[in-house]
Amino acid sequence: MVNLIGKRTLQLLAGGALMLFASVSYAQYVWVDANGTKQFSDRPPPPGIPAKNILKQPGGTAARDAAPAPSESAPVAAGADDKTPPSLADREADYRKRAKAKEEADKKASAANAAKANSKAACEGARAYKRSLEQGTRITTTDKNGERSVMEDAQRAAEIARANKTIAEACK
Structure with a gap:
């Protein structure tokens, strides 16, 4: 025991x-x-x-x-200490700034692509119109009063010149 x-x-x-x-x-x-x-x-x-x-x-x-750190004893201007990592708010602001810049760049690229596509469509349309004018096919036009008439040679030449101008501007 x-x-x-x-x-x-x-x-x-x-x-x-x-x-x-x-x-x-x-x-x-x-x-x-x-x-x-x-x-x-x-x-x-x-x-x-x-x-x-x-x-x-x-x-x-x-x-x-312990003794206070140098940052406590004397006020330091913002951004003077480059060794400290950015705060969460600063990182968030930077992210938002980059996202906005990317969005703007995407909009500009989209607008440029749309303008290029419109220019290409205008170019193709002007070339097709010019071909039909040069082939000599009969083309009817409608005036302000709604009356139809056949396009004359002078009108045809003016339309061909206008098509050539459109082709020169749109088909670069």
């Missing part, structure tokens, strides 16, 4: 020691990094993290007992 009590005491002592070591290993640091993300670690934060960004450290204190 004595042996049984000794084992039980040894087990309780071992359990208590483990609980003590567990509380020591629970030492955690919590801080907010330059990107605004909460970081959890069992190691201290990097030296560039200001004391105001350290949320928790072992011993229950909320701030580091």
